[in-house]
Amino acid sequence: xxxxxxTPKFRVLKTGQSMTLLCAQDMNHEYxxxxxxxxxxxxxxxxxxxxEGTTAKGEVPDGYNVSRLKxxxxxxxxxxxxxxxxxxxxxxxxxxxxxxxxxxxxxTVL
Amino acid sequence: xxxVEQDPGPFNxxxxxxxxxxxxxSNSASQSFFWYxxxxxxxxxxxxxxxxxxxxDGRFTAQLxxxxxxxxxxxxxxxxxxxxxxLCVVIVGGSQGNLIFGKGTKLSVKP
Numbered sequence: 001x002x003x004x005x006x007t008p009k010f011r012v013l014k015t016g017q018s019m020t021l022l023c024a025q026d027m028n029h030e031y032x033x034x035x036x037x038x039x040x041x042x043x044x045x046x047x048x049x050x051x052e053g054t055t056a057k058g059e060v061p062d063g064y065n066v067s068r069l070k071x072x073x074x075x076x077x078x079x080x081x082x083x084x085x086x087x088x089x090x091x092x093x094x095x096x097x098x099x100x101x102x103x104x105x106x107x108t109v110l
Numbered sequence: 111x112x113x114v115e116q117d118p119g120p121f122n123x124x125x126x127x128x129x130x131x132x133x134x135x136s137n138s139a140s141q142s143f144f145w146y147x148x149x150x151x152x153x154x155x156x157x158x159x160x161x162x163x164x165x166x167d168g169r170f171t172a173q174l175x176x177x178x179x180x181x182x183x184x185x186x187x188x189x190x191x192x193x194x195x196x197l198c199v200v201i202v203g204g205s206q207g208n209l210i211f212g213k214g215t216k217l218s219v220k221p
Contacts, residue, residue, distance in 0.1 A: 033209075040213065041213065042197070042211050042212060042213035042214060043154070043197070043211040044211075045209070090153055090154070098144075098156050099154075099156070099209065100156075101153035101154050101155070102153060103152070103153055104152075104153055
């Protein structure tokens with residue numbers, strides 16, 4: 001996975017619970033991304049970061065927060081999970097024009 | 111109109127067949143183009159970049175037509191291992207924050 005790891009791999013939440021997904025890289029790339037992938041919807045960008053201490057909104061940022069306190073880590077938070085956030089979440093890092101994806105986190109919100 | 115559109119699929123082909131995927135993009139400021147491959151329940155992985163002059167990598171050929179805003183991927187002599195979903199990806203305006211993914215086309219190669 002080109003040095004991109006995600007934790008956890010699976011999680012089941014109840015509506016209203018909170019959680020944080022962790023993305024870690026060992027490739028020293030500046031750009032990091034969080035996507036969600038749903039059947040029939042393709043990959044959609046939630047938030048991204050162009051470097052340590054910076055974040056920006058993507059296509060579907062509502063209901064999520066992110067932080068990039070360290071260059072190698074990009075955290076995605078759900079403060080109050082909703083069933084609509086049931087999805088597969090992918091983290092990615094970018095080297096020039098190539099994105100390397102992590103293995104994904106399968107999240108189910110009941 | 112969606113920003114990046116692909117053939118809906120699925121494509122079911124026999125081994126050895128030649129198969130072509132098409133992708134159109136709507137934003138004329140799009141600058142970079144790629145094909146990614148995603149296996150079932152796995153992450154997407156870069157298959158190849160797409161250049162205006164066209165490029166080939168073994169059995170795979172990618173073409174870009176900027177005037178028509180059209181990208182294609184041709185797979186020759188398809189193998190069982192080519193079965194996957196193929197994603198068309200466009201970077202708009204040269205910003206790495208502006209990657210737009212198509213929904214993908216599923217390919218199933220049968221013996």
